[in-house]
Amino acid sequence: MKSKVTIKDVAQKAGCGVATVSRVLNGTGSTSEKTRKKVLAAAEDLGFVFSDIGRSLQSSTTRTIGCIVPSLANPIFADAVQGIQEEVQKQGYQLLLACSKYDAEEEQNVTRLLIAKQVDGIILTVNDTGTSKALDMIRDRGIPACLMFNRSVSDFPASGIDNFAAAHRVAQALHAEGHHHTGFLALNFQSSDRSRERFMGFQKGCQSFGMAEPVLLQIEEQSGDLSLLLHELLAAHGGLTGIFASNDFLAIAAIREAKSLGRQVPQHLSIVGFDGIEIGRMVDPSLATIETNARQMGCMAARHVLARLVNDAKSDTLKLIEPDQKALRLPYHFRSGGSLAPPEVKTTDGEEAATSSPSCHPTPSISS
Structure with missing residues (x-):
């Protein structure tokens, strides 16, 4: 069986240290252009893929956003999820999706699961903001979050309509x-x-x-x-x-x-x-x-969470303008039929x- 290529193999082939390879593949720190090209060429020749798990251990971020909706059977939630996914992928994040089945206990269970997965932020629709234990769990851990479809409460903004x-x-x-x-x-x-x-x-x-x-x-x-x-x-x-x-x-x-x-x-x-x-x-x-515009609702919620992550990390990796609370309140209109x-x-x-x-x-x- 072919052994797994490690970062040490890339360093040996490129003729540099492991720390240098890590800086190049993570895009952090200063490295000469000549060294950068040697590292990238060595990684490609060896078929090396930098582990997301390893990266998360080094940077304390998983580059994932959790999302909880009641169901995907209703197209309104599916449209919102699509809007979220479009926004987070633009910034190099992946989306982890869970459905609560309109059940408060399941809502709490899937929130606990996403927290265990160490998601960087959470976007969710809860059954009842006044009694949601899921919101308590997120609040206790200080995870950047934004509601959708619900009304904003306490320290949780909400993307939706009146x-x-x-x-x-x-x-x-x-x-x-x-x-x-x-x-x-x-x-x-x-x-x-x-x-x-x-x-x-x-x-x-x-x-x-x-x-x-x-x-x-x-x-x-x-x-x-x-x-x-x-x-x-x-x-x-x-x-x-x-x-x-x-x-x-x-x-x-x-x-x-x-x-x-x-x-x-x-x-x-x-x-x-x-x-x-x-x-x-x-x-x-x-x-x-x-x-309503559910996809835009998802987009705005994602932008808010991503902007929070930028501010919390004090990094300019993401080029975003944080939406204010008024921007999260979206228009609607009555459609005759x-x-x-x-x-x-x-x-x-x-x-x-x-x-x-x-x-x-x-x-x-x-x-x-």
Whole structure:
């Protein structure tokens, strides 16, 4: 079996010391151009690959960034991860990815794993910033970190949008179409701070526009078949004319189940989502939703963590400008779709007739 080429072999072939080879391959310290070329040529001839493990032991850095998201099944998280990966690779870092499965205990477990891997920074989405033990672990160790999708808390900045204001915008859109009795549909409501913020924003919006208090429709995903649970909820609340779902996947599932109950969307029930995933444009009817830029969200979170690493190391290895907190708050806009229309009204003879929108113009797209 061919023996592994070591740094000593490279030094012997180049005719210099091990310390000189290390400086050249690490790109640290001063070395003459002639010596540098000899070392690089020797390493190439021997097929030597400088060990990342060895480098991390010498420099106390692993050149890795950890990332935790609830799931990759939802494209919104996959897009964010892609944005993170693009940014960290530009700066010579690798990404270690883990999924928490929307579970607080698993969130803590994968955080512990990334810490054990000695990642230099962490970007993550947690279930609830107020109760997350993962954030406590990161804080205790002083690891540079940035949240995504969550609201910023304490010493953890967050890359995302204003969930409260965006949900308020949804109430405005439903009101503009003449809806009065609405519901808010959420998965794992009690354990998701994002869902709760969106509900509070929607609730405040309904109050502001003189609409009825929205009905909270909660589903615990682990408690049974999602389709069956949605079917039962919609059947039990037949008086609602509009539903705001906490994410697009849930909204699209609700459209399917509404149809199975004989309630056509949007003729009998309007449904609005949140996130703006591309598949929402392709379903029939197309989904009205709050559109966000998840990839940019990931990019901004990565830039923030990388800039922290530069500052902490007092090094100019990375050429970055640290984004301020305002830069981490990203815009959103309301995307019109076929799933939102005026509600049908009862006529005096008991038949149904479609109303026209109280507004003469379509609901405008508003950014924030």
